[in-house]
Amino acid sequence: MHPAFSVIFLTTLIGAGQGLFLALFSAQAYTELNLLPSMSDTNFFGLGSLFALILMMGGLIASVFHLGHPERAWRSATKWRTSWLSREVIALPFMMLMITIYGVMHWFGLDGIIYSSATGNNFSYSLLVAGSIGAIAAFILFVCTGMIYACIKFLQEWATPFTIINYALFGTASGFTLAAAFSSFYDAADMTKFFTVWAIILTVLVLLTRLASLFRNSRIKHKSSMQSAIGIRHPQIQQKAMGMQGGSYNTREYFHGKTKAFLKSVKYIFMVLVFPIPVILLAMGLDTADSGLLVAAFVVQYAGLIFERWYFFAQANHPQNLYYQTV
Amino acid sequence: MNTTTANAGDGRTEVKNTTCYMCACRCGIRVTLRDNEVRYIQGNPDHPLNKGVICAKGASGIMKQYSPARLTKPLMRKEGAERGAGDFEEISWDKAFDVMEERLRHLRGTDPKKFALFTGRDQMQALTGMFAKQFGTPNYAAHGGFCSVNMATGMIYTIGGSFWEFGGPDLERSRLFIMIGTAEDHHSNPMKIALSKFKRNGGRFISVNPVRTGYSAIADEWVPIKPGTDGALLLAITNVLIAQGLYDREFLVQYTNAAELVNQDPDSDEFGMFIRNKELEVGEGCFDPENKLWWDRNENKPVITHTKGADPFLLGSYTLENGTAVKSSMQLLKERVEEYTPEWAAAITGIPAETITRLAHEMGIVARDEKIELPIAWTDVWGNDHDTVTGNPVSFHAMRGLAAHSNGFQTIRSLSIVMTLLGTIDRPGGFRHKAPFPRPIPPCAKPPNSPDDVKPNTPLNGMPLGWPASPDDLFVDENNEPVRIDKAFSWEFPLSAHGLMHNAITNAWRGDPYKIDTLMIFMANMAWNSSMNTSEVRKMLNDKEENGEFKIPFLIVCDAFQSETVAFADLVLPDTTYLERHDVMSMLDRPISEFEGPVDSVRIPVVPPKGDCKPFQEVIIELGSRLGLPAFTNKDGSRKYRDYPDFVVNFETAPGSGIGFLSGWRGKGGEKFMKGEPNPSQWEMYEKNDCVYHHHLPKSYQYMRNWNKGYLTWAQDHSLTRYAEPINVHIYSEVLQQFRLAAEGKRKGKQPPEHLRERVREHFDPLPFYSETLESQLTDKHKYPLNALTQRPMAMYHSWDSQNAWLRQIHTHNYMHIHPSTAQAQGIEDGGWMWAESMHGKVRCLARYSEAVEPGTIWTWNSIGKASGAWNLDKSANESNKGFLLNHLISEELPKNECGEHVSNSDPITGQAGWYDVRVRVYKAEDDEPKETFPTFDTLPLFPGMEKRRSIVRYFAGKFAKKGAK
Amino acid sequence: MTQLALVIDLNVCVGCHACVTSCKEWNTSGPAGAMTDENPYSKDPTGTFFNRVQTYEIGTFPKTETLHFPKSCLHCEDAPCVPVCPTGASFKRDEDGIVLVNYDKCIGCKYCSWACPYGAREFDEHQKVMKKCTLCVDRIYDESLPENERKPACVMACPTSARLFGDVHDPESEVSEAIRDNAGYQLMPEWGTNPSNHYLPRRKTKVHYHEDELQRADNPLNKEHSVEPLDVPTLDDSTSW
Ligand SMILES: Nc1nc2c(c(=O)[nH]1)N[C@H]1C(S)=C(S)[C@@H](COP(=O)(O)OP(=O)(O)OC[C@H]3O[C@@H](n4cnc5c(=O)[nH]c(N)nc54)[C@H](O)[C@@H]3O)O[C@H]1N2
Ligand SMILES: Nc1nc2c(c(=O)[nH]1)N[C@H]1C(S)=C(S)[C@@H](COP(=O)(O)OP(=O)(O)OC[C@H]3O[C@@H](n4cnc5c(=O)[nH]c(N)nc54)[C@H](O)[C@@H]3O)O[C@H]1N2
Ligand code: SF4
Numbered sequence A: 001m002h003p004a005f006s007v008i009f010l011t012t013l014i015g016a017g018q019g020l021f022l023a024l025f026s027a028q029a030y031t032e033l034n035l036l037p038s039m040s041d042t043n044f045f046g047l048g049s050l051f052a053l054i055l056m057m058g059g060l061i062a063s064v065f066h067l068g069h070p071e072r073a074w075r076s077a078t079k080w081r082t083s084w085l086s087r088e089v090i091a092l093p094f095m096m097l098m099i100t101i102y103g104v105m106h107w108f109g110l111d112g113i114i115y116s117s118a119t120g121n122n123f124s125y126s127l128l129v130a131g132s133i134g135a136i137a138a139f140i141l142f143v144c145t146g147m148i149y150a151c152i153k154f155l156q157e158w159a160t161p162f163t164i165i166n167y168a169l170f171g172t173a174s175g176f177t178l179a180a181a182f183s184s185f186y187d188a189a190d191m192t193k194f195f196t197v198w199a200i201i202l203t204v205l206v207l208l209t210r211l212a213s214l215f216r217n218s219r220i221k222h223k224s225s226m227q228s229a230i231g232i233r234h235p236q237i238q239q240k241a242m243g244m245q246g247g248s249y250n251t252r253e254y255f256h257g258k259t260k261a262f263l264k265s266v267k268y269i270f271m272v273l274v275f276p277i278p279v280i281l282l283a284m285g286l287d288t289a290d291s292g293l294l295v296a297a298f299v300v301q302y303a304g305l306i307f308e309r310w311y312f313f314a315q316a317n318h319p320q321n322l323y324y325q326t327v
Numbered sequence B: 001m002n003t004t005t006a007n008a009g010d011g012r013t014e015v016k017n018t019t020c021y022m023c024a025c026r027c028g029i030r031v032t033l034r035d036n037e038v039r040y041i042q043g044n045p046d047h048p049l050n051k052g053v054i055c056a057k058g059a060s061g062i063m064k065q066y067s068p069a070r071l072t073k074p075l076m077r078k079e080g081a082e083r084g085a086g087d088f089e090e091i092s093w094d095k096a097f098d099v100m101e102e103r104l105r106h107l108r109g110t111d112p113k114k115f116a117l118f119t120g121r122d123q124m125q126a127l128t129g130m131f132a133k134q135f136g137t138p139n140y141a142a143h144g145g146f147c148s149v150n151m152a153t154g155m156i157y158t159i160g161g162s163f164w165e166f167g168g169p170d171l172e173r174s175r176l177f178i179m180i181g182t183a184e185d186h187h188s189n190p191m192k193i194a195l196s197k198f199k200r201n202g203g204r205f206i207s208v209n210p211v212r213t214g215y216s217a218i219a220d221e222w223v224p225i226k227p228g229t230d231g232a233l234l235l236a237i238t239n240v241l242i243a244q245g246l247y248d249r250e251f252l253v254q255y256t257n258a259a260e261l262v263n264q265d266p267d268s269d270e271f272g273m274f275i276r277n278k279e280l281e282v283g284e285g286c287f288d289p290e291n292k293l294w295w296d297r298n299e300n301k302p303v304i305t306h307t308k309g310a311d312p313f314l315l316g317s318y319t320l321e322n323g324t325a326v327k328s329s330m331q332l333l334k335e336r337v338e339e340y341t342p343e344w345a346a347a348i349t350g351i352p353a354e355t356i357t358r359l360a361h362e363m364g365i366v367a368r369d370e371k372i373e374l375p376i377a378w379t380d381v382w383g384n385d386h387d388t389v390t391g392n393p394v395s396f397h398a399m400r401g402l403a404a405h406s407n408g409f410q411t412i413r414s415l416s417i418v419m420t421l422l423g424t425i426d427r428p429g430g431f432r433h434k435a436p437f438p439r440p441i442p443p444c445a446k447p448p449n450s451p452d453d454v455k456p457n458t459p460l461n462g463m464p465l466g467w468p469a470s471p472d473d474l475f476v477d478e479n480n481e482p483v484r485i486d487k488a489f490s491w492e493f494p495l496s497a498h499g500l501m502h503n504a505i506t507n508a509w510r511g512d513p514y515k516i517d518t519l520m521i522f523m524a525n526m527a528w529n530s531s532m533n534t535s536e537v538r539k540m541l542n543d544k545e546e547n548g549e550f551k552i553p554f555l556i557v558c559d560a561f562q563s564e565t566v567a568f569a570d571l572v573l574p575d576t577t578y579l580e581r582h583d584v585m586s587m588l589d590r591p592i593s594e595f596e597g598p599v600d601s602v603r604i605p606v607v608p609p610k611g612d613c614k615p616f617q618e619v620i621i622e623l624g625s626r627l628g629l630p631a632f633t634n635k636d637g638s639r640k641y642r643d644y645p646d647f648v649v650n651f652e653t654a655p656g657s658g659i660g661f662l663s664g665w666r667g668k669g670g671e672k673f674m675k676g677e678p679n680p681s682q683w684e685m686y687e688k689n690d691c692v693y694h695h696h697l698p699k700s701y702q703y704m705r706n707w708n709k710g711y712l713t714w715a716q717d718h719s720l721t722r723y724a725e726p727i728n729v730h731i732y733s734e735v736l737q738q739f740r741l742a743a744e745g746k747r748k749g750k751q752p753p754e755h756l757r758e759r760v761r762e763h764f765d766p767l768p769f770y771s772e773t774l775e776s777q778l779t780d781k782h783k784y785p786l787n788a789l790t791q792r793p794m795a796m797y798h799s800w801d802s803q804n805a806w807l808r809q810i811h812t813h814n815y816m817h818i819h820p821s822t823a824q825a826q827g828i829e830d831g832g833w834m835w836a837e838s839m840h841g842k843v844r845c846l847a848r849y850s851e852a853v854e855p856g857t858i859w860t861w862n863s864i865g866k867a868s869g870a871w872n873l874d875k876s877a878n879e880s881n882k883g884f885l886l887n888h889l890i891s892e893e894l895p896k897n898e899c900g901e902h903v904s905n906s907d908p909i910t911g912q913a914g915w916y917d918v919r920v921r922v923y924k925a926e927d928d929e930p931k932e933t934f935p936t937f938d939t940l941p942l943f944p945g946m947e948k949r950r951s952i953v954r955y956f957a958g959k960f961a962k963k964g965a966k
Numbered sequence C: 001m002t003q004l005a006l007v008i009d010l011n012v013c014v015g016c017h018a019c020v021t022s023c024k025e026w027n028t029s030g031p032a033g034a035m036t037d038e039n040p041y042s043k044d045p046t047g048t049f050f051n052r053v054q055t056y057e058i059g060t061f062p063k064t065e066t067l068h069f070p071k072s073c074l075h076c077e078d079a080p081c082v083p084v085c086p087t088g089a090s091f092k093r094d095e096d097g098i099v100l101v102n103y104d105k106c107i108g109c110k111y112c113s114w115a116c117p118y119g120a121r122e123f124d125e126h127q128k129v130m131k132k133c134t135l136c137v138d139r140i141y142d143e144s145l146p147e148n149e150r151k152p153a154c155v156m157a158c159p160t161s162a163r164l165f166g167d168v169h170d171p172e173s174e175v176s177e178a179i180r181d182n183a184g185y186q187l188m189p190e191w192g193t194n195p196s197n198h199y200l201p202r203r204k205t206k207v208h209y210h211e212d213e214l215q216r217a218d219n220p221l222n223k224e225h226s227v228e229p230l231d232v233p234t235l236d237d238s239t240s241w
């Protein structure tokens, strides 16, 4: 496929936004469970939510560039029964709404205790209502975004649970890394540690799942072939003319137009940028809670994700390409 | 269905019929207009030719009509500008006519042959040829000489008809169809309609071609052959057919000269001529007199042919009473082909001997065992009644793969003879004629034959083109040197029935045989695709004498588009498109006849001319009137015809002849056909009838027309032909033998110049023979081991469709198609840059591997490559950067040899251009070379009056023009 | 239920591209129009077309087949391009199974084209909506056209009548019969899209003759001198029983 930057930014930005929100949510949950000391600065969750929202907005704006007719974008919510894209279009603003509610509750202190446990833990509205609905929405959104790609069964590189798992884990990992960097600006070492440790765990986890998907994709046997594409049984078939020489939508949308070597180097770049460097920076930041290191970890990881997503598109081999061998 | 744009049905819609001219096939089309813009062009379902279908080009007519490459103003080269630079200023038509009138009047009054008129892919030679004749110049020809004159002559001199527009395979009833050397051809849509029907009816389709594209793709069997060697294949097939007795004996005896006895006395001046019974009274005329002899089996003695009850031997050598040794034509043919065994041909053609033998057997067996008997009674010219028409359902079609070789004439004669041996001439399932064919062998029209036929202020004595029957018909002077600028009908190419347009510029430039003054080019891209040696020809057009005058002093080009050639003109005449003018596909020219009878057709404008465009026909009528040419003026010198439509209705070939350009609805009220007084409403009647007139002959006149008394009498009555005499097939060609006798000094009359004697003697063989193409004979084949060819792309017409925004998306540049083994031997990569080089030139081009080409051959689509800036294409256009023209490799003249220094690269019999003879070598283009084609040319500017090209086209009829360029 | 479709006979398709440009010509001034052409007179001209004809070579010389292969939307019965469309702009009509795009609803997200394994959809880069073969829905029901012209433009144009049009669900239709009789097949059956358009394969006519058919009693050579009985000794000359 031809990687579209609008879609690359959409998926990476909203992923990080969702991840950041999940990080905030879990931090709040930990504190309310007394597993973490509570955050002294009450703006933390509000501002954090704003960041998450900004990331989601950024994604949304990027996605608009992908549309031929953004003014009609509202229509895209109508087919949620069948279309994962439509579902995403619903889930995304819903997610954003929940983040907004969550953030507003924190920022304006509109919170209250909904339930106090016997052990003396106080659970707030923001956590149990806005936060948990938001968290569920985040997972739904991950599934929707992932399924947009995973449901196209003949894009075999995409049609796997890994697509959803990786989307979710990449988003969460980058969100936690961002949360670590963000929290380091506050006087909350424990919380920063919490985010950092989880960021490392999630990054390692997604390294495993991404490696697994790379391994899987390297061994894909494509079901379609020249033979099935034109219905001729002969081992030697070569296209000699595509029917047009100046190219068409089909030669632009589905080909990355880059060399194999380029593709390979993108893979190595993202493997380095997304995993080891952030992990090292995070580990280094673990003790020092040095904002510089943690911000760097996020920036590097996010940059890596752009490469990762580029590669995700470029690696996918659309069967239509059998008909358009750019001859 | 919801729409963002207006509905198709909105707007004011009109439907008009006319005839397509996106190519020379001339299908009937129905043009739907919306708000005066072309909404849709479809095939006319009621048209006999295309029956409603249309092709890629025809369906892209809109993009031609609204092309920004259209010329819209008469243009004059700016004082001092170089030719080819395209530096023009706009002038008025009045000025243009004044300039032409002055110049041409002077030439006509002094030396009319200094005016030359050459026309390209047009179909209005009836008018242009007549204009030339009226003007008095012999220097007129159309594209036929470089196109397929071998096909025309090879067959017409053998069977009295030809493929092409004048006949074809009857695929409706055929069982076995062999297509040789055809990629697309003129009969584009009808051939496709017929071919698919044929295949669906279970017919077997074999294609003989070095390349497998288009039609060949759907062949049941592809027989790859080395270019230029089909003669060997066909002669080997002849060998097998005769050796096995797989020929139609009765057909050969009755309808050909196979059993006629030929003088074999080497000492006789009549050697090689038919023995004639001199006492017999036979009429004089342009036909075969029936005074020749058979050797009768019953009486075992010679008899006059077609003697009732006689049954001649087909084979055998005999001695006449007076001691003259004689042999039958068939015996001579048999002896001729004895050495041409399948094994011999295999080595030459690259086709296994078993395949050749099998092909011959297949043909023979199908012809013999799948006979068709149609219950159609007819009477032959000898008065014999037949209850049925017999068909041997094997048919052939061939085109430029045979024609465009310098050995093509004899190859095509071989093919005609194979067809004849199988008994398939004008019979169901075989070859069938289309009116006005068959014609006598050769047809009666003769070219002028003396320099005295060209006189100031006098029409030419004869038509500029014709069909020589003997050396006396040659158009040479007292020194046996050519009179025409293209040397047609000279000893270099005696039977050049269509002229040699491909040598016109070179000869005029060199002043050989003389200098001319004004060259007028109509609808031909002679600075590009219709010239061999294109780069040099472009230089010649711009070359000057010592005194600064151009070597060809004045060049007039009439074109509808900004072609490469237009850039060289001194005066440019902007023509209309086919949707803007009246045209006639006339019986006097190349009608669109069908097997069932004559058909002619017209074009009627469906949209008004763009800008100041004027139909070339109107230019001719205007010039003819201004110059006072007899056919265009009344006795008192006043103008005779208002305009072309008026001319078409009222012109008669001779006063009162009743023969005019159109054959339908003649007579005062349109009650007559073929012949009759002018009918003032003729155009309306054509318009009402889908722009076509189709005359259906009675069934009994539709077959065996060479010998069909009913048909021949009908044709005579309707002035299609002068004689109702049989047209027997010339297995043995006495016409050719006469030229050979002259070359041998055994014949009085015109004599070949010494340097050409041997050439004429060798090639004017009365029986077909195989020889390598001239270029192959004169090339170092180790150095240039490959053949290079072009193919017609179905979705492009010659050079003229690159201005078409839709068609150019299909072919925007071309590749050199090459077999991987051939390419890899030279390190050439698939899709990589390579060189192809001949003795004459070289091109850098892109390679494309192909398994569908004989490994000794490379090929490309014809004329996709363009000169930069021509056709109003941007200089970045693929056509001029990646596309290339093969013509740069092909020379218009042979290397110096014993026949002379400047002998045309053409068939020595007919002057057919040897396009496909070129031999090349290939090698990889180095990595540091520019990644672009070679040669390239300076970018042409936009000419005055041309539209700026749009950066985007969003055609929507009824709204397009208003929106204008974006 | 009706399922209209094209059946394309590869046995007779000569690759002429008539179906390509006649489709463009019909549709550019129709509801789908205008069908944008970019760079029409410069480098790499490229436009929106609903139908393309491609060329393939099969096998190696000299046993090479050249195949011309036209392809437009196959109007799949289980069209994967339809459910993915978030707006409902892509839809499959119940009444005749034609898959269409509503250009007023389309947001140009291109998702449907990703979901078409055949590369049958083309995005109009100017109008910014997805376009594809409409099966000439604006012709086939147009009562202002004569009945025999209520067919897709490409079908009308095709000089070899390689393009048949009809209801593949009606077992009696010309198309169903053609599919049955000639082993018609679908493209990429592995995806379960169940394309309605079918292709008919190449069919070869071969000839078989027996050696003895070459020689026959009525061989014309028998009428010639050279094959008459020769004057050589036979048993007749030397026996006396
Ligand atoms: N679409 C389209 N149609 C056209 C034209 C066009 O430009 N475009 N041009 C028109 C004109 S002017 C003409 S003259 C006709 C020509 O019609 P064709 O004769 O069909 O045209 P060519 O492309 O010259 O075809 C020559 C074929 O002969 C093959 N060939 C070459 N050399 C040999 C040989 O030695 N032996 C054999 N057996 N085959 C050989 C080539 O591979 C090629 O397939 O087409 C007419 N129709
Ligand atoms: N290498 C190679 N060269 C070949 C051939 C080949 O097979 N191989 N084939 C040869 C053959 S067979 C032929 S017939 C020639 C054809 O060669 P040409 O006769 O030169 O044909 P075109 O290149 O089409 O040029 C015709 C000109 O007519 C113009 N034209 C189009 N429509 C109109 C109109 O309505 N009015 C006027 N006035 N002009 C119009 C076009 O713009 C173009 O400039 O090419 C020959 N050249
Ligand atoms: S074959 Fe020629 S005349 Fe017929 S539709 Fe095509 S371009 Fe027009």
Ligand code: SF4
Pocket: C072, C073, C074, C075, C076, C079, C080, C081, C082, C099, C115, C116, C117, C118, C119, C120, C121, C132, C193, C195
């Ligand atoms: S061919 Fe493609 S666009 Fe057409 S219905 Fe099938 S999946 Fe959809």
Ligand code: SF4
Pocket: C084, C085, C086, C087, C088, C089, C090, C101, C105, C106, C107, C108, C109, C110, C111, C112, C113, C129, C130
């Ligand atoms: S591009 Fe248009 S038709 Fe395709 S999925 Fe998007 S909205 Fe639907």
Ligand code: SF4
Pocket: C022, C023, C024, C026, C027, C050, C051, C072, C132, C133, C134, C135, C136, C137, C152, C153, C154, C155
């Ligand atoms: S059915 Fe109509 S829209 Fe579809 S390819 Fe044919 S002409 Fe084009």
Ligand code: SF4
Pocket: C008, C012, C013, C014, C015, C016, C017, C018, C019, C020, C053, C068, C070, C157, C158, C159, C160, C161, C162, C163
């Ligand atoms: S119009 Fe017919 S023959 Fe021509 S390419 Fe299309 S399907 Fe094939």
Ligand SMILES: [Mo]
Pocket: B143, B146, B147, B148
């Ligand atoms: Mo030609």
